[in-house]
Amino acid sequence: MGIENINQFIRSMELQREKIPSFSEFPFCLSAVRDLTELKLHPKVTFIIGENGTGKSTILEALATAYGFNPEGGTKNFNFSSMDTHSNLHNYIRIAKGIRKPKNGFFLRAESFYNVATNIDELDKEEGGPKIIDSYGGKSLHQQSHGESFLSLFINKFGEEGIYILDEPEAALSPMRQMTMLSRIHELVQQGSQFIIATHSPIIMAYPDALIYEIKEDIKIVKYEETEHYQVMRNFLTRTPKMLEILMK
Numbered sequence: 001m002g003i004e005n006i007n008q009f010i011r012s013m014e015l016q017r018e019k020i021p022s023f024s025e026f027p028f029c030l031s032a033v034r035d036l037t038e039l040k041l042h043p044k045v046t047f048i049i050g051e052n053g054t055g056k057s058t059i060l061e062a063l064a065t066a067y068g069f070n071p072e073g074g075t076k077n078f079n080f081s082s083m084d085t086h087s088n089l090h091n092y093i094r095i096a097k098g099i100r101k102p103k104n105g106f107f108l109r110a111e112s113f114y115n116v117a118t119n120i121d122e123l124d125k126e127e128g129g130p131k132i133i134d135s136y137g138g139k140s141l142h143q144q145s146h147g148e149s150f151l152s153l154f155i156n157k158f159g160e161e162g163i164y165i166l167d168e169p170e171a172a173l174s175p176m177r178q179m180t181m182l183s184r185i186h187e188l189v190q191q192g193s194q195f196i197i198a199t200h201s202p203i204i205m206a207y208p209d210a211l212i213y214e215i216k217e218d219i220k221i222v223k224y225e226e227t228e229h230y231q232v233m234r235n236f237l238t239r240t241p242k243m244l245e246i247l248m249k
Helices: 003-007 056-067 110-124 132-136 146-157 175-190 228-238 240-247
Strands: 010-015 038-040 045-050 093-097 104-109 162-167 194-198 210-215 219-222
Touching: 010 056, 045 056, 056 093, 056 104, 056 162, 056 194, 104 146, 132 146, 146 175, 175 194, 228 240
Parallel strands: 045 194, 045 210, 104 162, 162 194
Antiparallel strands: 010 038, 010 093, 210 219
């Protein structure tokens, strides 16, 4: 990845292992955390993938919180807390930043995006100043379907030279909308943005100029075609009758 890393917003994250009290305690016992030393991040797109419960969302949350985002999501200006469920992993993370500062940024957590939408509506009830929702497309996110509100965020709020940390952004999107998101990611990358994404979607992780970390027994860099997500989906689509026969025995 070379010297160009100095221009990206987040160059790497490192776990300060010497400070951790015990790797038998949560969240340090999670597979992704237990084997973590340093993750070097791609200047364009980095994917963190793995099975449910491996800890990829916990790592993403720690990275976002250490960088200054609200643990429940939103821009750096959001400071609400509806339920204090985030881990303390961010206290043990060291981030290497580049020389540039982003113009935009957002931490998207699919599971708590409802709370972000609620906070926007509540803040906009206060008098004075421009409405926050105007920068999200002008229509309350609660008055749209889950998928529509996600797309409204991607299209209207995300801008050039931004840092975007996304946790399972495909959760509300149909396959066609995931392809729309893939196109939007590329558009923003060309405008100097950086993405760090935890996902299960073979469509989204197909972005060609990216780094993929897969969490299994350890954390390693893999090619797209080597990911379990790609292989499972390919086998299911190309051998559907046989796969159904196996699954329904």
